[in-house]
Amino acid sequence: MTSRPQAARTRKPPGERRAEILHTAARIALDEGLERITLRRVADELGVRPGLIGHYFPAADDLVSEAFAHAAAQERDTLLPPGSHEADRSPTARLAGFLVRLTGADCLDLSRLWLNARHLSRFKPGLRATVREQESLTRTALTGLVEEGVRRGEFRTDDPLGATLHILVTVDGLGAYANDDIDSGSNGESNGDDLNHPALQDLALTVAEHRLALTPGLLRAAAI
Template structure:
């Protein structure tokens, strides 16, 4: 009896091989042949699911965006469910923002892959659609968080957008520093920086 292969499970195995290659050696090494070798498959088997390197890489980009977005949405719902101005809200917000950062092995791989694709999208049109979706998804979540944290309901839209962009820039910087200098930019240092940033919002106490 021929072996029945779960197509979606096999695609995810291949994508995980892409992630390992990008995290270890960079996006430029993620060819179909290299991915097939990493996944322990024949090139023909990979081509059965992805006809080209671009198709495989775009699918991989979409997968990491979906993974990060799922974690962010889940954490945002937890933050929204806590009371304003409490230690629980502070903890929930820090947990949400921590989902952007490489604070454990899984999130470090995701952050590395996400950053690599976002940077590559600047010169590779094949990644442009997912790069735009990634930006809009993350920006929307950060925007909702800023509205949640704003103590003054009369805040102008311009001010809220400025605060959202300021937080996005902080998160991008922390993510890059944590990837490049993990011995210095530890989870505790990231938490300290985010706590200092969020202390500007009366809704989030700067208590440690």
């Protein structure tokens, strides 16, 4: 047999190895949760020994924090791409895309991750700080989008920050149910159907349209 129990010991430059660990940890966080980020778990995934992970992250909590930051930033760049090279798309289209995709079913992992981080930050001060930073970044990005929309005359509000906060509270509120499996209906006393209430489907869009003085249905229509 050519494959021995111990894989070939490959030696990588610290920066690359560190990035590799972070990337793996972020994926685990999105797939299975932040508490599944464990020295052994990451090591197994990478085919290295647990001690190596501990070498790059002497405090395991730091790995968790940075992995969350990595995942959150990556998802944010996808959902709310920074302005410069997106200047051609209208703020309305960008906001619609952001909200529609964010509250869509394919983004459940992200909602779960935020729920995860917000709770876990109760016990981990480092993660708490990271969560606040990521919240701040999202808030700033969305506020910028709203302000640009106001400048272009697409949105109308006297309080861009207030509108942003309201929209985000709504998004986070919808995200609170990310772990309720939707498909467990047909339960007589269950509440499975309530979460499919039409008022909830487009709630984030409705709130945004209300706060930004848009005609109802505009955002849904603007979503590609």
